[in-house]
Amino acid sequence: QKEVEQNSGPLSVPEGAIASLNCTYSDRVSQSFFWYRQYSGKSPELIMSIYSNGDKEDGRFTAQLNKASQYVSLLIRDSQPSDSATYLCAVTGNQFYFGTGTSLTVIP
Amino acid sequence: ETGVTQTPRHLVMGMTNKKSLKCEQHLGHNAMYWYKQSAKKPLELMFVYNFKEQTENNSVPSRFSPECPNSSHLFLHLHTLQPEDSALYLCASSHPSTSGGLSYEQYFGPGTRLTVT
Numbered sequence: 001q002k003e004v005e006q007n008s009g010p011l012s013v014p015e016g017a018i019a020s021l022n023c024t025y026s027d028r029v030s031q032s033f034f035w036y037r038q039y040s041g042k043s044p045e046l047i048m049s050i051y052s053n054g055d056k057e058d059g060r061f062t063a064q065l066n067k068a069s070q071y072v073s074l075l076i077r078d079s080q081p082s083d084s085a086t087y088l089c090a091v092t093g094n095q096f097y098f099g100t101g102t103s104l105t106v107i108p
Numbered sequence: 109e110t111g112v113t114q115t116p117r118h119l120v121m122g123m124t125n126k127k128s129l130k131c132e133q134h135l136g137h138n139a140m141y142w143y144k145q146s147a148k149k150p151l152e153l154m155f156v157y158n159f160k161e162q163t164e165n166n167s168v169p170s171r172f173s174p175e176c177p178n179s180s181h182l183f184l185h186l187h188t189l190q191p192e193d194s195a196l197y198l199c200a201s202s203h204p205s206t207s208g209g210l211s212y213e214q215y216f217g218p219g220t221r222l223t224v225t
Contacts, residue, residue, distance in 0.1 A: 034213060043198055043216040098151040
């Protein structure tokens with residue numbers, strides 16, 4: 001079983017819609033959870049971090065964490081074409097693990 | 109300079125060459141990391157340094173040799189690489205984390221695109 005699993009996509013949403021990205025992890029001792037955005041040919045850019053159960057909102061982004069279900073998600077409201085990228089989920093337990101990423105395309 | 113910088117941005121080397129990748133961070137962090145990113149695969153953590161001390165080496169072949177002279181600089185020395193080592197090599201930095209505990213956000217440099225011929 002992979003430490004961090006994400007749907008590879010591609011996920012396509014129309015402009016203005018809500019994009020929902022999901023991530024599950026296997027290590028129950030994980031305490032830190034991150035979402036990174038990576039544009040093609042660029043390095044990952046941190047967009048959200050969450051450490052406790054519940055929701056955390058930052059602008060159009062909302063991270064949701066459920067440690068009991070070992071599940072973390074990222075919602076992007078009012079999606080824009082500039083949000084088109086690969087989104088990487090990262091989880092820290094005993095090590096820092098990245099998922100393979102979900103490719104998001106926002107259609108104008 | 110701000111953030112995390114890496115040089116060179118692109119590198120083409122033969123299998124018998126020796127080269128080095130350089131990373132510098134201007135964020136006041138004390139932990140630095142090397143990652144390898146290959147197509148269709150998750151980011152692979154290679155090495156971790158906390159306060160200049162190597163704390164993780166994830167079974168990386170000895171043809172990759174890291175060096176961390178201080179908390180702001182990190183090098184990756186390369187020799188006798190193989191074509192399968194062609195990838196994007198990313199450096200990151202963060203505040204130091206405790207083993208098995210809370211980890212802080214990592215900030216990445218732009219990467220070095222390495223091609224081994």
